[in-house]
Amino acid sequence: MRRCATGTDSASDIVTGNRPRKGGLMLASGRPSSGFGLACIASGVLAVAVVAVPSALAQGDRIRPVTDAELENPSPDDWLMWRRTLDGWGYSPLDQINRENVVDLRLVWSRGLRPGRQQGTPLVRDGVMFMPNPRDIIQAIDAETGDLIWEHQRERPDDLGDYMIGTLTDTNRNIAIHGELIIDTSMDxxxxxxxxxxxxxxxxxxxxxxxxNPANQTSGPIVAGGKVFSGRSCDPRGGPDGCVITAHDAATGEEIWRRRLIPAPGEPGDETWGDVPFDERAHVGSWMVPSYDPALNLVYVG
Known part of the structure; x- marks a missing residue:
């Protein structure tokens, strides 16, 4: 991990000499503002120009459990899901960074990510950044310093590449947080x-x-109402039963329901397949991150 700054500011000036107050950002002038964290991912490097809050773990505090109510109406101080809100808009109400001062932002620290296809979006809770890396690796990073808090690397079967689409076994776009848990889907x-x-x-x-029934788990889940919803990119070799959307209990992992996306004979939508035999029906994946409407209690995924 390296720290750096551009212009005449030194890394120590930005990180320690003029530390922003809790919830603050630091502009190049050294003036603190309030409540913003910015992450940029490019070429395998996680670059953070602005720090949200001091690391809760570094201070000995616990990470507060995330509730269903918070996921439905998240505070702008955290980033609790892929596109911040369950509707997937990706909009932040914060306004401290604007057209006038964005030019003053400077790099504070950067940290290399694991090799592979970089499509991950980090989550932030209480000053800790949770970053999905390629190849089923998840990292917890101190958002103020860039220091690694922990890393989990899932053991992957040696024959995984024999059954999966090889270029997709590295992809991990998204993770979810609920209660005290970081939740993800894996390539196996x-x-x-x-x-x-x-x-x-x-x-x-x-x-x-x-x-x-091989299916590539590239998108990751969301959580709503205590349930973990996930879709997947189904492989023709996996047959119709590999093309499913599932819901699991966020606290226990128990499966609650699954919905096959390819209808069997006699099921709604069967007529749209004409004379194609059921076991030859394929390629109806739901490989993007879901969204959710709490008013209608509907999950949307495509």
Missing amino acids: DHIFALHAETGEMVWETEILDYRV
Whole structure:
């Protein structure tokens, strides 16, 4: 991990000499403002120009559990899901960075990510950044200093590449947070939860047998109403039963329901497949991150 700054400011001036108050950002002038964290991912490097809050773990405080109410109406002080809100808008109400002062932002620290396809979006809670890396690796990073708090690297079967689309086995766009858990789907077709403070495994559940119904878990889940919703990119080799959307209990990992996206004979939508035999129907994946409407209690995924 390296720290740097541009212009005449030194890294120590920005990080320690003029430390922003809690919830603050630091402009190049050294003047603190309030409540913003910015992350930029490019070429395998996580670059943070602005720090949200001092690390809760570094101060001995606990990471506050995330509630369903917070996920429905998140505070602008944290970034609790892929596009911040359940509707997937990706909009932040913060306004401290604007057209006039954005030119004054300076790099405070950067940290290399694990090799692979970089499509991940970090979550932030109480000054801790949770970053999905390629190849089923998740890191917890101090958002103020860039220091690694913990890293979880899932053991992947040696024959995974024999059954999966090889270029997608590195992709991990998104993770979810609920309660004290960081939740993700894995390339060996499991869903699992880690403790947010330690990175230790809390539960894991097999969604599919990747040797029978392979499906690429590239998008990651969202959580709403205590349920973890996830879709996947289904492989033709996996047959219709690999093309599913699932819901799991966020606290235990127990499967609540699954919805196959390819209808069997006699099911609604069967007529749209004409004379194609059921076992030859394929390529109806739901590989993007879901969104959710709490008023209608509907999940949207495509």
